[in-house]
Amino acid sequence: MNMVFFILRRLALAILVLFGLSILIFIIARVIPGDPARMALGPRAPEYAIENLRKQMYLDKPIYEQYYIWVKNFLTKGDLGISLLTRRPVQEDIKEFFPATLELVIVSGIFMAVTGILLGVVSARYRESWVDSFTRVLAYFGIATPSFVWLVLFILLFGYVWPILPTVGRLSRGIMPPPHITGMFTIDSILTGNWRTFWDALLHLIMPAIALAMGGLSQAARITRSSMADHMDKDYVTLLRAFGVPNRSIFMKYLLKFSLIPTISILPLDIAALFANGFIAETVVNYPGLSRYGMSAILNKDLNAIVGVIIVLGAIYTLVTILIDIIVAYLDPRVRLIRRAA
Amino acid sequence: MKKILKKCLVVVAMVGVASILLTSCATPQPPPSSSSPTPASTQPATSFKPEDYMVSLEEDWPTFSDPAVGADFSDMIAVTNVYDALVFVNNDNTIKPWLAEKWEMSPDGKVWTFYLRKGVKFHNGETLKASDVVFTLKRYHTIGEGTSWLWLNIDDAKAIDDYTVQFTLKKPFGPFLYTLVRFYVVSEKEVMAHLKQPGPYGEYGDFAKEWLLTHDAGCGPYKIKEVKTEEYVLMEKFDDWWGGWDPNAPKLFKLFAEPDSSTIRSLLASRELEITDEWQAIETYKAFAQIPGVKIAKYLVGHNFALRFHCAKPPTDDVHFRRALAYCFDYNAVVDPEIGISPGSALAKGPCVSTVPGWDPNLTTYTYDLEKAKEELAKSKYADNPGAYPVTFYWAAEVPFEEKVALMLQANAAKIGIKVEITKMPFGNMIAAAQSPDTTPNIFTEINAPYYPEAGAQIQSEMHSSTQGTVNNTHWLGTILDQEIDDALATLDEKERFAKYAKLQQEIIDLCPTIWAFDQLEQRAVQTGYFYWVGSDLNSVAACSGYPLYVHDMRIYPEKKPK
Numbered sequence: 057m058n059m060v061f062f063i064l065r066r067l068a069l070a071i072l073v074l075f076g077l078s079i080l081i082f083i084i085a086r087v088i089p090g091d092p093a094r095m096a097l098g099p100r101a102p103e104y105a106i107e108n109l110r111k112q113m114y115l116d117k118p119i120y121e122q123y124y125i126w127v128k129n130f131l132t133k134g135d136l137g138i139s140l141l142t143r144r145p146v147q148e149d150i151k152e153f154f155p156a157t158l159e160l161v162i163v164s165g166i167f168m169a170v171t172g173i174l175l176g177v178v179s180a181r182y183r184e185s186w187v188d189s190f191t192r193v194l195a196y197f198g199i200a201t202p203s204f205v206w207l208v209l210f211i212l213l214f215g216y217v218w219p220i221l222p223t224v225g226r227l228s229r230g231i232m233p234p235p236h237i238t239g240m241f242t243i244d245s246i247l248t249g250n251w252r253t254f255w256d257a258l259l260h261l262i263m264p265a266i267a268l269a270m271g272g273l274s275q276a277a278r279i280t281r282s283s284m285a286d287h288m289d290k291d292y293v294t295l296l297r298a299f300g301v302p303n304r305s306i307f308m309k310y311l312l313k314f315s316l317i318p319t320i321s322i323l324p325l326d327i328a329a330l331f332a333n334g335f336i337a338e339t340v341v342n343y344p345g346l347s348r349y350g351m352s353a354i355l356n357k358d359l360n361a362i363v364g365v366i367i368v369l370g371a372i373y374t375l376v377t378i379l380i381d382i383i384v385a386y387l388d389p390r391v392r393l394i395r396r397a398a
Numbered sequence: 399m400k401k402i403l404k405k406c407l408v409v410v411a412m413v414g415v416a417s418i419l420l421t422s423c424a425t426p427q428p429p430p431s432s433s434s435p436t437p438a439s440t441q442p443a444t445s446f447k448p449e450d451y452m453v454s455l456e457e458d459w460p461t462f463s464d465p466a467v468g469a470d471f472s473d474m475i476a477v478t479n480v481y482d483a484l485v486f487v488n489n490d491n492t493i494k495p496w497l498a499e500k501w502e503m504s505p506d507g508k509v510w511t512f513y514l515r516k517g518v519k520f521h522n523g524e525t526l527k528a529s530d531v532v533f534t535l536k537r538y539h540t541i542g543e544g545t546s547w548l549w550l551n552i553d554d555a556k557a558i559d560d561y562t563v564q565f566t567l568k569k570p571f572g573p574f575l576y577t578l579v580r581f582y583v584v585s586e587k588e589v590m591a592h593l594k595q596p597g598p599y600g601e602y603g604d605f606a607k608e609w610l611l612t613h614d615a616g617c618g619p620y621k622i623k624e625v626k627t628e629e630y631v632l633m634e635k636f637d638d639w640w641g642g643w644d645p646n647a648p649k650l651f652k653l654f655a656e657p658d659s660s661t662i663r664s665l666l667a668s669r670e671l672e673i674t675d676e677w678q679a680i681e682t683y684k685a686f687a688q689i690p691g692v693k694i695a696k697y698l699v700g701h702n703f704a705l706r707f708h709c710a711k712p713p714t715d716d717v718h719f720r721r722a723l724a725y726c727f728d729y730n731a732v733v734d735p736e737i738g739i740s741p742g743s744a745l746a747k748g749p750c751v752s753t754v755p756g757w758d759p760n761l762t763t764y765t766y767d768l769e770k771a772k773e774e775l776a777k778s779k780y781a782d783n784p785g786a787y788p789v790t791f792y793w794a795a796e797v798p799f800e801e802k803v804a805l806m807l808q809a810n811a812a813k814i815g816i817k818v819e820i821t822k823m824p825f826g827n828m829i830a831a832a833q834s835p836d837t838t839p840n841i842f843t844e845i846n847a848p849y850y851p852e853a854g855a856q857i858q859s860e861m862h863s864s865t866q867g868t869v870n871n872t873h874w875l876g877t878i879l880d881q882e883i884d885d886a887l888a889t890l891d892e893k894e895r896f897a898k899y900a901k902l903q904q905e906i907i908d909l910c911p912t913i914w915a916f917d918q919l920e921q922r923a924v925q926t927g928y929f930y931w932v933g934s935d936l937n938s939v940a941a942c943s944g945y946p947l948y949v950h951d952m953r954i955y956p957e958k959k960p961k
Contacts, residue, residue, distance in 0.1 A: 090830020097543050098469045100849075100859075100868060102550060105542030112598050141460055142627050143467070143611055152627060208660045215664035223664045224656060225629060230449045340658040344628045352459075352628070356826045 059385065063378065070374040077370045078363065082123050085362040092357045096140035113137065113359070126363070136367075137360030141352055146364040149349060154368065155239025156226060157331060157338070157345035163242075163258075164265040164334075165272075165327035172273035173319060176280025180315075181307060183285055191277060198274025204336040207267035211340070214263060222260050224342045231256045264337040272326035276319050284315035317387060321380055328376040332369050448634070450956035452650035453929070453949055455673045456662060459655035461631050462544070463622060464610040465582035466537050469544040471847075474944030476631050476653055481582030481616035484512060484531070485575060487940045489932070491700075491755055491851040493575060497526065497583055497617075507570030507890040514561040518640045520585040521614060521621040528557035533586035535565075540599050541607070545849060548577045570888045572895045576852040579942055588615035619643075619950040620651055630654035639950075646953040659685075666692050666923060669959055673931065673947070674923040679798040680741060683921050691927035691960065695934035696742055699920040700751045700851065700941020703740070703800075704860075705791075705807070705913040706842045710874040713787035714840045718778035719816075720910040723789070723841075724764040725771035726810040727913050732803065739802045746914035748903040749846075749860050753917070753938045755892075756853025758900035763907050763914070771814050788817040790839035794825045800843050803915060807841075833867050835874045842872040845918060851941040853899045854887050861906055873911045928958035 093109040094101070107116075114122045129135040136146035179191040215223035222228055226241055234244035234253050241257035244250075287293065288311065296306050331347060338348035346365060353361035455475065462468035463476035486496035495501075498512040518526035535555045538546040551574075554566040567574065589606045592613070597604030606615070612625040619641065620633035633651040635643065655675075656662050659682045665671035667689050674686065676699075683694045705727075707714040714720050733743040750757040780787050789811070793800035801822065808818040821839070823831070831837045848855035859870040862884075863877040879902070886898035924934045930953040933939050939946035 088830075090827070091833055094833055095826060095829050100469075100545075100547045100865065100870075102542045102547055105546070108542070108598055143462070143607065144627065149627065208658070211658070211660045211664055215661070216667055219664065219668055223661045224670070229452070229670060230447070340661060342629065342654065342656045342658075342661065344626065349628060355824045357830065 059382075063382065066378045066381070070371075070378065073374055074367065074370055078127070078367055079123065081363050081366040082126065083119065085357075085359045086119055086122070088357055090357055092140055092359050095357055113140075126360075136364040139353070139358050139361040139364075141349075141356050141358040141361060146360045149361065150346065150364055150368055152239070153344060153346040153349045156343065157334060157347055159240035159242060160261060160265055160268070160334060160338070160343065160345060161327060161330045162240075163261045164268040164330055165323075167265055168269035168272040168276060168327065169323055171269070172276025172323070173280050173316065175273070175277035176319070177284065177307070177312065179277060179281040180284035180288065183281075183288070188281075191281070195274040195277045198270045199278075201270065202336075203267045203270060203333070204340055206270050207264060207337050207340050210263040210267055221263055222256070223263070226257060226260050226343065227253065228256050228260075260341075260343075264334075264341050264343060268330050268334055268337050272323065272330070275326060276323055279322060280315060280319045283318045284311055287311050287315050313387070317384060320387065321384055324376045324380050324383070325373075328373050331372055446956045448649045450959070451646075451648050451954050452652060453648040453672045453952055453954060454652045454654065454665075454670060455947065455949075456656045456665070456671055457653055457675050459628060461653055461655075462611070463614060463625075463631060464607060465534075465544065465580075465584065465616075466541040466546055466605070467543045467607060467610075469849075471943050472653060472655070473544070475947050476633070476944075477582055478618070478944030478947075479620045479633060479651060479949050480614045480618045480622060481584070482518070482618045484578040484581045484583070487576075487579045487851050487942045487945050489936055489939045489946065491753060491941055493579065497531075498578070501575070503890070507572075507574075507888075508567045510565045510567070510574065511558070512563050512565070514563065515640065516561055518617050519638045520588060520617045521636055522585055522588045523638075524585050524587050526583065526585075526617055527560045528563040529560075530583055530586050531555065531563040531581075532557050533589070534581070534583045537584060537589065537602075537605055540602065541605055545580045548580055548849060570890055572887055572889050572892070573850060573852040573854045576850040576855075579850055579945070583617065584615040585617070623650070633949075635950075641950065643950075644953065646955055648949050648952055648954050651949045662686070662923075663689070666925070669925065669928070672925045672929045672952075672954075676920045676922050677797055678921075678923075680739075680921075683923060686923035689923075691925060692923050693926045693934060695922050695924045695931070696919050697933055697936050697946075698744060698751070698753050698917055698938035699847075699943075699946060700753055700939075701845045701847045701918040701920065702746050702749075702751050702856075703743075703803070703915045703918050704749075704844050704846055705803070705915060706844060706860075706872045707911055707913075708835070708838045708840050708842070708872060708874055709909075709911050710835055711838070711840055713778070713780040713784065714789065716778040716780060717910055718774045719780055719784075721764070722771045722775035722778065722814065723807070723811060723816065724910050724913050725767045725774060726814065726816070727764070727807055727915065728766040728810060729764075729915070730766065732806070733916050733919075739799050739806065740916055740918060743916040743919040746917050748907050748914060749912065750853040750856045750899070750903060751848070751917045751941060754848060754851055754853050754856070754941045756896045756899045758896075758903050760900070761903055761907060764910075766810075768810070768813060775814055775816070784815045785817050788819045789841060791818050791820045791841040791843075792823045792828055792831060792839045793820065793843045794828055795822050796825050797843075797845070803843070807913075829869055832869045832872045838872045838874065841913075842869070844869050844872075846870060847943055848941055853896070853903075857899060857902055857906070858883055858887065860912065861902075875909075875911060879905070927960060928955045929953070930955075 093106045097105055110116050114125050134147055139146050139149055142149055175191050179188045182188050211223050214221040231253055234241060234248050234250050237244045237247050242254055245254035335347035335351040338345040350365035353365060457475060458472040461472040461476050463480055465477045465481050468477055482497050484498040485493050488494055497515055499515050500513050502511045514528060532555045538549055551568050551571050552565050553568045556564050558564055592606040592609035593603035594608050595603040599605050614622040619636055619639045621636045623634040624632040631653045635649050659678055662674055666686055686692055687694050707720050709715055729745055732739045733745060735741045744752055747761045747763050775781055791804050793804045804820045808820060811818045846856060859865050861879050863880050865871040882902055886895055886902055889895035889898055924931055932951060933946050
């Protein structure tokens with residue numbers, strides 16, 4: 057019951073946070089210098105066309121009235137306004153681009169979590185050996201090198217020198233997208249039994265997903281290693297060794313569970329950050345995702361799109377934060393006990 | 399361990415379910431059409447698929463293929479290939495009949511009568527009629543976006559009969575015929591069938607603007623097959639096009655954007671890209687040229703690269719100060735074929751590009767001469783302490799060579815004591831900065847492309863007060879040349895008009911509102927082994943964006959494509 061109350065309270069707070077965020081971003085988007093209507097219609101558009109667009113976007117009204125109309129349309133019709141960049145309703149753009157980014161983030165996140173934790177465990181298991189040193193150096197590189205550098209490197213290696221991976225978009229020439237179910241090509245092609253499309257879509261994800269994951273996985277490896285190394289010096293581990301419990305069992309059965317808690321607290325946030333940080337990778341490989349759309353919106357002063365994308369990203373962060381709390385409480389009973397005591 | 403695995407599985411399953419639920423909220427869309435284009439009547443006897451006859455051109459995004467909306471480079475490429483205009487511009491910038499087979503002008507230049515080609519079919523199967531031309535003008539006037547402003551001077555249009563249309567102008571306009579290369583005709587029936595109500599245009603709803611984002615209503619050689627927002631526009635050949643087809647003309651044409659040069663390089667190497675964009679760095683083109691079967695096409699395209707002065711903001715409000723900076727610019731070094739910033743580009747002479755009709759070759763302009771720069775600076779009101787008046791300089795982040803130009807001018811200006819402060823800025827922000835004299839910098843870079851292939855286009859867009867506050871005109875000079883420009887544009891006799899242009903061009907040069915850096919030699923990496931595009935063999939092409947990349951005239955030979 058306490059947990060239910062906790063979740064409900066967090067959700068209520070999340071709504072407040074999103075409401076505040078919407079006000080903030082709504083104002084910021086509108087105080088950036090430049091007339092968005094003029095920018096959208098081109099340098100030679102006549103004044104009547106500019107005025108027409110301003111009216112359509114309610115830019116002729118005071119900002120508080122604009123916000124009121126925006127909130128009303130959003131809450132009553134799910135309408136986020138028209139994007140100046142694509143000339144379509146923003147919610148349609150988000151529906152189209154969000155699944156592409158989600159697919160990329162899921163693949164990247166899985167790779168980040170599995171590889172990062174694995175490297176951390178191996179590094180801790182062989183602490184102070186060459187394996188540990190190698191993994192740590194690798195992790196330093198991973199953290200220090202921006203994802204787009206990795207991506208450009210991968211493109212040159214696997215798209216040009218040894219061309220085994222596609223470098224652009226979501227599907228190759230001549231491959232038809234699967235019927236729309238979730239918007240994620242890999243999942244939709246599995247659901248419709250279209251294995252050729254699945255394989256092609258997966259190949260298109262490999263380079264951007266790995267490049268995006270490099271920073272997070274390196275961080276996860278370092279945190280896992282450090283946490284595990286801390287636990288290895290604890291009395292209970294010494295006791296287990298004294299009882300003759302094999303090292304493998306100590307690692308997998310006792311150490312891993314406790315050592316993973318800090319990693320699990322960080323990883324989902326790293327994964328959620330990919331939604332926003334993915335714009336460079338999406339731009340480099342011409343991947344039609346939400347982060348690239350958001351970046352274009354900012355550069356082109358696409359007011360409604362900026363607000364729409366930020367609200368979606370804000371919602372993702374807020375949900376992920378709540379999810380982390382639930383997962384940590386689920387994995388570590390002590391957290392639940394502390395909450396109950398509180 | 400099993401427990402942990404089980405818990406992890408539960409977590410993964412939760413994430414999976416959540417993600418499917420989130421994305422399932424999207425409105426299901428039908429799968430894209432898989433219909434292939436109808437084979438051409440004279441298809442070569444091979445087993446190649448339509449995709450093998452696809453030409454991919456990497457340019458820019460967004461691409462608006464609605465002629466009443468689009469005006470940017472990629473828009474014009476799409477529009478020119480999907481819609482036919484009343485007249486067509488050749489690569490030597492001469493005009494030839496197109497949808498209009500012939501025309502007449504009244505003695506006062508206000509009434510123009512066009513006789514339309516018979517038997518032209520729109521992509522929906524309808525036949526082109528004069529009423530479609532009248533409707534197109536109404537749509538341009540009502541929407542007012544893109545290149546619509548070109549025809550604000552048309553007071554009335556009427557269909558005399560099915561194949562004769564008459565335009566009445568508010569006032570005579572000498573280059574009127576040249577502007578019609580942009581008059582892309584839409585099918586009235588198709589547009590009216592796709593109006594969305596309610597919309598901002600009264601009884602016309604949205605004038606089918608939403609529908610035309612992903613479809614077309616044209617009669618050009620290609621029709622829209624698929625538009626993936628933020629990705630590409632895919633066009634397929636229109637078999638019933640009135641001009642006929644060569645068996646090796648491209649069957650599909652894909653227009654897309656790819657900003658990363660390493661990705662472009664891999665696409666060229668894998669023969670998935672036939673023509674690149676024109677915005678890459680020189681070093682990048684050199685790298686592209688290393689790929690076997692890829693050559694760098696170089697041609698003058700009617701763009702001039704300009705450093706525009708804010709003529710109402712200190713210190714560039716002083717004509718002598720502006721001239722001092724103009725004499726600081728090393729014109730020859732910039733276009734040097736070996737070490738230049740834009741190697742092979744032509745030296746610019748004034749506000750008009752040397753390839754457009756109406757440009758005067760006898761103009762006296764500025765050269766790199768630091769002594770003259772010092773003399774001019776000495777005459778300026780800022781001569782005592784020029785360093786106290788830093789010159790702000792914005793360059794477009796999307797065009798890498800502009801930074802080198804900025805640095806060169808900064809270094810040369812420093813030699814005579816002028817301080818130049820450089821700012822890199824996304825072009826979108828530059829558009830915003832151009833809108834007000836307060837936010838316009840002292841120097842604003844711009845690649846000026848004429849909207850129609852005639853000198854009047856560039857003179858008007860750069861100097862007329864009606865364009866003030868746009869990226870074409872950041873001078874804030876007011877109306878000082880308006881009367882003279884209007885008079886020249888209203889002159890019907892071409893010889894007389896060009897003489898007036900020549901006088902204007904020299905006056906503008908003397909006023910020094912701009913450093914005209916060079917007439918840009920456009921470069922694109924092009925496949926040559928299995929693909930032919932006439933632009934790759936020419937020194938100059940039509941000074942009218944879109945037309946040089948007329949896909950119907952390209953050729954593709956899939957049997958020659960390297961495996």
